[in-house]
Amino acid sequence: MTVANTGEFGLIARVTARLGTGPACLLGPGDDAAVVAAPSGRVAASTDVLVEGRHFRRDWSSARDVGHRAAAANLADIAAMGGVPTALLVALCTPPNLEVRWAEELADGLAAEAAKVGACVVGGDMSASPTLTIAVTALGDLGDRAPVVRSGARPGDVVAVNGRLGYAAGGYTVLTRGFRTPKLLVEAFRRPEVPYAAGPEAARLGATSMIDVSDGLVADLGHIANASQVGIDVKREAFAVPDQMRNAAAALGVDPYQWILAGGDDHALAATFPRDVALPAGWAIVGTVGEAGGGVTVNGRPYRGAGGWDHFK
Amino acid sequence: MTVANTGEFGLIARVTARLGTGPACLLGPGDDAAVVAAPSGRVAASTDVLVEGRHFRRDWSSARDVGHRAAAANLADIAAMGGVPTALLVALCTPPNLEVRWAEELADGLAAEAAKVGACVVGGDMSASPTLTIAVTALGDLGDRAPVVRSGARPGDVVAVNGRLGYAAGGYTVLTRGFRTPKLLVEAFRRPEVPYAAGPEAARLGATSMIDVSDGLVADLGHIANASQVGIDVKREAFAVPDQMRNAAAALGVDPYQWILAGGDDHALAATFPRDVALPAGWAIVGTVGEAGGGVTVNGRPYRGAGGWDHFK
Known part of the structure; x- marks a missing residue:
């Protein structure tokens, strides 16, 4: 049965019936707008769009996987401000067949990923389109904390990372070469494991800047370096290469550090902290913040491996 | 110059440079998420997506027109809850050429329409796609009022409308027949004139239910009738047909009431009120709420003219 058979309103009814609710959902799907609690008197909001063939492929990822990833990409943006996600809105554009x-x-995956942080899908829209497209907006609460922005890093700070790096990029490379294993990497590409709680934790610890790694670590630290007008140097030795990643990289003839330093889509959190902050488990110090000028370097040298990801190139 | 020439980040820089700001914008574009004031401790949120060839045509509407309409469709949803819009997030998917x-x-149009209500564009996303697609999320504040939902209409209430009906549908018909006039109708299709302030006004007056007319009056009142478990009868004589609409309809061989009763996209507000409420200028009483059973009728008879708009049919 296709969405053309059920029609727009039939599809909306079927999908919304599968969505759970959450404590911040004051009014869920079915009206002109949803109403979401914003107890701190302000709301963090972020939008990300996934386009078939560019962000996902239906032969590589199940619908549920795509839902998980679409939600994760947005929820990670809220975490990267130090916020706790409360709600998602989802616009689905789909071929009628x-x-x-x-x-x-897809709705199951979106709802399940949101449920990990106590959030829920509160609304959305549907339209026919030749191109399968999923636009997700995440809302979140900052509590009594100031948002952790990209522009607050200061010379002398340390750079720390929480979460996986290089796994999703490895999985992507594996899939592009026609393989389906190692599962560790392929599954990481399909469903990122985002350290959501580390976002508010970093804010409480006094993080001076933060970003979620979606374009690649060097590229995303470049956004912090630009916004903060600082230089950042990361140490290659600070990154452990898991055995499965090392073996897969060797088999494919790839440098695993390319995945770690330049691969996106794991949605790890990268933050800067004053150097005297004692970082809890989960955070690994990978570099230092210096004076402006050098951009982002690896072991003191410009990194040529990646300029990040430009969606129009 | 195409978006492929500027690249994603170049395009984002060019577009965000054109956006204004507003009082609710605590942190605008450029970080992982925006931060928007939500002084009432909750936020109204709605998403709408516009797909080229389905919601707009570049040979019928300028980019600025499309921006106005994309914003208006979403801002109207916030108004229809009784809210005051505060911010927009916009995801743009576009062919690289x-x-x-x-x-x-497009950004100019979005920003200008948002500015009408004191709102601004606070963030978004961009991606390449074969299909030009614009997904907009609007946020809004409800003040100290309860949201006006679709489910509160009660037998004995009156039905009132604020804003235009049939203009955009007339303009659409004119354009489909290859004409460009009358301008009144064509411009209404390109840029709806939404009575935003009437939304919070209705909430303050004690509206029992409200919706913005996007699918067509009879279809949208049907949503209220279903959600409220009531019947609604509208009076054909309650609707004035402006001369230009009457003449255009005659020239095209169309019943203008078809546009008025079944045409969408003007984003008028339709609300129900207790019958003793004195309605200010701008509101026209067009019908009454009765017991459940009959759905929506026109002069007591089922209306065969329109089932609304199903995007997958």
Whole structure:
């Protein structure tokens, strides 16, 4: 059965029936707008869009996987401000011949990923389109904390990372070469494991800047370096290369540090902290903040491996 | 110059440079998430997506027109809850050969429409896509009022409308027949004139339910009738047909009431009120709420003219 068979309102009814609720959801799907609690008197909001063929492929990822990843990419943006996600809104554009089952499982993935942080899908929109497209907006609460922005890093700070690096990029390379294993990497590409709680934790610890690694560590630290007008040097030795990643990289003839330093889509959190902050488990110090001028360097040298990801190139 | 020439980050810089700000914008574009004031401790949020060829055509509407309409469709949803819009987030998916100028003028239209209500564009995302697609999320504040939902209409209430009906549908018909006039109708299709302030006004007056007319009056009142478990009868004589609409309809061989009763996209507000409420100028009483059973009728009879708009049909 396709979405053309159920029609727009039939599809909306089927999908919304699968969505859970959450404590911040004061009014869920079905009206002109949803109403979401914003107890701190302000709301963090971020939008990300996923386009078939560019951000996902239906032969590489299940609908549920795509839902998990679409939600994770947005929820990570809220965490990277130090916020706790509260709600998602989802616009789905789909060819009319899409199987209803696919849309339902997409909703399951979105709802399950949101539920990890106590958030829920509160609304959205649907339209036919030749191109399967999922636009997600995440809302979140900052509590009594100031948002952790990109512009606060200061010379002398340390750079720390929480979460995986290089896994999703490794999985992507594996899939592009026609393989389906190692599962560790392929699954990481399909469903990122985002350290959501580390975002508010970093804010409480006094992080001076933070970003989620979606374009690649060097590129994303470049955003912090630019916004903060500082230089950042990361130490290659600070990154452990897991055995499965090392073996897969060797088999594919790839430098695993390329995945770690330049691969995106794991949505690890990278933050800067005053150097005297005692960082809890989960955070690994990978570099230092210096004076402006050098941009982002690796072991003191410009990194040629990656300029990040430009969606129009 | 195309967006492929500027690249993603170049385009983002060019577009964000054109956006204004507003009182609710605590942190605008450029970080992982925006931060928007939500003084009432909750936020109204709504998402709408516009797909080229389905919601707009570049040969019918300028980029600025499309921006106005994309913003208006979302801002109207906030007004229909009784809220005051505060912010927009915009995801733009575009073929790489799009002229940069088009994206810039789209941003101008979005910002100008938002500015009408004191709101601003606080963030978004961009991606390449074969299909030009604009997903907009609007946020808004409800003040100290309860949201006006679709489910509160009660038998004995009156139905009132604020704003235009049938203008955009008339303009759409005119354009589909290859004409460009009358301008009144064509411009209404390009840029709806939404009575934003009437939303919070209705909430203060004690509206029992409200919706913005995007699918067509009869179809949208049907949503209220379903959600409230009531019947609604509208009076055909309650609707004035402006001369230009009457003449255009006659020239095209169309019943203008078809546009008024079944045409969407003007984003008028339709609300129900207790019958003793004195309605200020701008509100026209067009019908009454009765017991459940009959759905929506026109002069007591089922209306066969329109089932609304199903995007997958």
